[in-house]
Amino acid sequence: MRRSVFKSPVFLFSVVLIVVLLNLSRVTRYITGKTIVPQGVVIPISRFRTTMSTIPLDHPYYKELEIASLAVKRASVLTKKLSDSIATTQKSGTHTKDDKSPVTVGDYAAQAIVNHAIQLNFPGDEIVGEEDSDTLRENTDEAKILSAKILEIIKEAEEETSSYSDKVGSLTNLNDIFDSIDLGTSQGGSEGRIWALDPIDGTKGFLRGDQFAVCLALIENGKVVLGVIGCPNLPEIILSNEDQTGVIGGLYSAVKGVGAFYTPLFDSDEFIPLADQERIKMSTNTSPASIKVVEGVEKGHSSHSTQSKIKDILGLNRDTVHRQTINLDSQVKYCVLAKGQADIYLRLPVSDTYREKIWDHAAGNVLVYEAGGKVGDITGTPLDFGKGRYLQSKGVIAGNNEIFDTVIKAVKEVL
Ligand SMILES: Nc1ncnc2c1ncn2[C@@H]1O[C@H](COP(=O)(O)OS(=O)(=O)O)[C@@H](OP(=O)(O)O)[C@H]1O
Ligand SMILES: [Mg+2]
Ligand SMILES: [Mg+2]
Numbered sequence: 001m002r003r004s005v006f007k008s009p010v011f012l013f014s015v016v017l018i019v020v021l022l023n024l025s026r027v028t029r030y031i032t033g034k035t036i037v038p039q040g041v042v043i044p045i046s047r048f049r050t051t052m053s054t055i056p057l058d059h060p061y062y063k064e065l066e067i068a069s070l071a072v073k074r075a076s077v078l079t080k081k082l083s084d085s086i087a088t089t090q091k092s093g094t095h096t097k098d099d100k101s102p103v104t105v106g107d108y109a110a111q112a113i114v115n116h117a118i119q120l121n122f123p124g125d126e127i128v129g130e131e132d133s134d135t136l137r138e139n140t141d142e143a144k145i146l147s148a149k150i151l152e153i154i155k156e157a158e159e160e161t162s163s164y165s166d167k168v169g170s171l172t173n174l175n176d177i178f179d180s181i182d183l184g185t186s187q188g189g190s191e192g193r194i195w196a197l198d199p200i201d202g203t204k205g206f207l208r209g210d211q212f213a214v215c216l217a218l219i220e221n222g223k224v225v226l227g228v229i230g231c232p233n234l235p236e237i238i239l240s241n242e243d244q245t246g247v248i249g250g251l252y253s254a255v256k257g258v259g260a261f262y263t264p265l266f267d268s269d270e271f272i273p274l275a276d277q278e279r280i281k282m283s284t285n286t287s288p289a290s291i292k293v294v295e296g297v298e299k300g301h302s303s304h305s306t307q308s309k310i311k312d313i314l315g316l317n318r319d320t321v322h323r324q325t326i327n328l329d330s331q332v333k334y335c336v337l338a339k340g341q342a343d344i345y346l347r348l349p350v351s352d353t354y355r356e357k358i359w360d361h362a363a364g365n366v367l368v369y370e371a372g373g374k375v376g377d378i379t380g381t382p383l384d385f386g387k388g389r390y391l392q393s394k395g396v397i398a399g400n401n402e403i404f405d406t407v408i409k410a411v412k413e414v415l
């Protein structure tokens, strides 16, 4: 019997060859664990991540994103180390600021690292940073102990991340470290390029060994155009306060007009282009039976009782509401929201006079918008990052596009 042409070895070999050629980049990626992209750049990636590239390497703010990501990564390596031995930091590495809030050697060191990277690469840009070096420059024993520790941990982090020192520089002495911290004194405003830096957001969470984040945003003419958030203690999958699994440490990034992305924070010691990161999206859920709400941990930072009333009006069941509420410190709340693991973020003010600081929300703001969500104050008005170091509005509400207006209606009813 004559063998069918479809079963001939030549035909089968040709089919396999065509399939391989059509998927050459995937095959290379599978065999070598590396992605080969144009311009001869070779990027190591996780072998099983298969997101295909749709984002050009010359997208807007590519260099800004690369430098911001590397600086945040280095600051995250440093702060993660402190967080893993938090008892020592609690004992000898913490100072109480005039407003009674804590600042640690980690906050100072992270601000020095990130500011230095920005100045090296974008010397014309301004920086609004949370910390200053006044306390460290005092002639006291406390200042000397804190400063020595800061120099030591910066050196350690720089050694561990030396592969990208050519891009983010290095700091070798205390004077340069203090000067770098003090680059963050810009008064902000609605003109030009201004970076907003929170070197450790959620310092209280950090000091509890819980969640915190290194948050950096670029504001251009009053609008946030880029945000990078390093979350050293954040598990990849957050289902509830009790159920949290997956890789620990996430890097969340957004570029205006390009999208919002996630990649593991500590997997690689190089910058991962967005094309090789996971694109993240907000949920579309509006069902009271299954929506999840992210809120802070500290009762002094947001009104948990007002938030309870809002959840009531939204129709959350009193028996299950605790399972639908996720309490997290810092801007990791925005990350969990942007990844579609929660649907609403409530931050109802505890005081009539408190004004939120721009570094507490800028990076998270662009992340949520680029993931397809909305952020506003308690009236639903978008936050204005061009008014100086503070937002001139009260509270923060965020949610997916489908649910946002309903939440604002509930907020207005309660207030
Ligand atoms: N009264 C009041 N209201 C609102 N916000 C305040 C208030 N006091 C402080 N802060 C700022 O809260 C920042 C930490 O916010 P969190 O989201 O981590 O708070 S929470 O613990 O999750 O509730 C915290 O940022 P860090 O200092 O970077 O930790 C403060 O800037
Ligand atoms: Mg903060
Ligand atoms: Mg802070």
Ligand SMILES: [Mg+2]
Pocket (backbone or CB within 6 Å): 101, 102, 130, 203
């Ligand atoms: Mg602080």
